[in-house]
Amino acid sequence: MQETDVKRRFYSVEDVQKIFNIGRKKAIELMNSDGFPVIRFGRIYRVDSVELEHWIEQHRGETLT
Template identity: 30%
Template sequence: MLSRDEVPEIMTPAHVKEVLGIGRRQVYELVGNPPFPVVKVGKLYKISKQSFFKWLDEGQG
């Protein structure tokens, strides 16, 4: 699992998977449901590290 310090400023679903210790399908369920902080760029999902950890710390979802 990745620590907060190891995560890049712009995360991918693979980073979310590593941080949360969940499966690929579960990650894509998260990115498809607000209020999860994600931006879609073409076919790629990008997640701000700051927004992700704010979402996680606040217990959203």
């Protein structure tokens, strides 16, 4: 089974950039914000895809800076 056949469970900073169409600096700011579903392994950031969907639903219609 190829990776494209299975939805990945965790996203990287680069994935978050693509999902939200934002730059790296803004993606890292977002990932450091309170309540964002990020897991940190030292300097490595990973976002749980299921929790990200919940987070997006909770913040729908909000303006985030």
